[in-house]
Amino acid sequence: MTEVLGPTPGEEFDELRGLLFSIAYRILGSVAEAEDAVQETWLRYESAGTKPVSAKAYLSAVVTRISIDVLRSARVRRERYVGEWFPEPLLDDPYDDPARSAELADSVSMAALLLLERLSPLERAVFVLREVFGFGFPEVAAAVGRSEAACRQLAVRARRHMDLGRPRFQADRQEREELAARFFDALRDGDVDGVRDLLAADVQLVGDGGGKAPALARSVVGADNVSRLLASFFPALAGLEASVEVRALNGQPGAILRDRAGGVVCTFVLDTLDGRIQTIRSVLNPDKLGHVGPVGDAWAITRALRQTRRPD
Incomplete structure (x- = not known):
């Protein structure tokens, strides 16, 4: 047996x-x-x-x-x-x-x-x-x-x-994904008005750099301020051969910003409510990104962005 x-x-x-x-x-x-x-x-x-x-x-x-x-x-x-x-x-x-x-x-x-x-x-x-x-x-x-x-x-x-x-109402998954896709499309195009239309009036953009990364996403409040800030540098990323990979993070709509070598510079996560983006949280601290992929140089990206925005 x-x-x-x-x-x-x-x-x-x-x-x-x-x-x-x-x-x-x-x-x-x-x-x-x-x-x-x-x-x-x-x-x-x-x-x-x-x-x-x-x-x-x-x-x-x-x-x-x-x-x-x-x-x-x-x-x-x-x-x-x-x-x-x-x-x-x-x-x-x-x-x-x-x-x-x-x-x-x-x-x-x-x-x-x-x-x-x-x-x-x-x-x-x-x-x-x-x-x-x-x-x-x-x-x-x-x-x-x-x-x-x-x-x-x-x-x-x-x-x-x-x-x-907790917020009292949450958008369903498909609505959140569609909102995020429109948001990142508008950012790539530098469409300030298009970005603003997707943001709550009191939207917050907050970054976690832990003192080890540049303030690409310092705490900024208000749809006008956030839309102008983001739409001012996102289109320039293509010229730096950086890429924005739209994907879910922590079960939420988000994106990973990578430099030209594929190194992870930061992540973005979007909180949505009532058809608008309420909060954008960005993690830039390199100590928190190693499991996402090889970590890129956020300081280099910041310097390059500043160069592209300088007048000739």
Whole structure:
């Protein structure tokens, strides 16, 4: 009689890797830190003396605890961060669950991740496990080391904070993609009026350079100001052989700006509401772009743009 063997620890871990990364990324807002948390989870799992009853419950709890510890130290660093802090842009979420597709898509957006920053590390972990991934309170309690009653209270507080910060209406995916396509087409053409027509009156353009990149996207407010600024330099990018790759980032319409060698200079993500672009967030900090591709020289792009705009 042939013995039927179950999956090895490595096979179990590989099957759950996408889930573990997705949990860690939502808690940490960092691709690099999430990958490190997943790797540390594997090391602990590999060295565990006994096999857990549920690999999913065990590994999810371990990656959550590691992420909470990392977040606590990261929050101290973020208090000293130069300028606006944004999460690292995410190209693709490796975890998919059709039953929770709406929660997963909403929770990975830049806007949602910035709202999560307002929560304490425990509130954030409880919200992610319970509201995003649908874990039961017994599993949540085991993961964060609190009682079920305490976790229910943490979940209520976290939901309240998140609901207060969320916009009441969201455009559907097709509407957002069509709006983004019109926006980037108008930018390429230098069409100031066309860009302005797609922006909310109080639109914000905000950049995260971390003090390590030029202020290509300093905080600018108002449709007139934002449209003039963007339409003044986007058409010139073609002359520099730079390219704008329109694609979804963090589940939102966005784009990647690359230099002539294909190096990533920055990313853009668009928040849309009521048929208008409300916020444009740009990540320029080179420390946050390495996972997107080879990092380009934003300073060189800025110098070249200034040269093209100088009078002869």
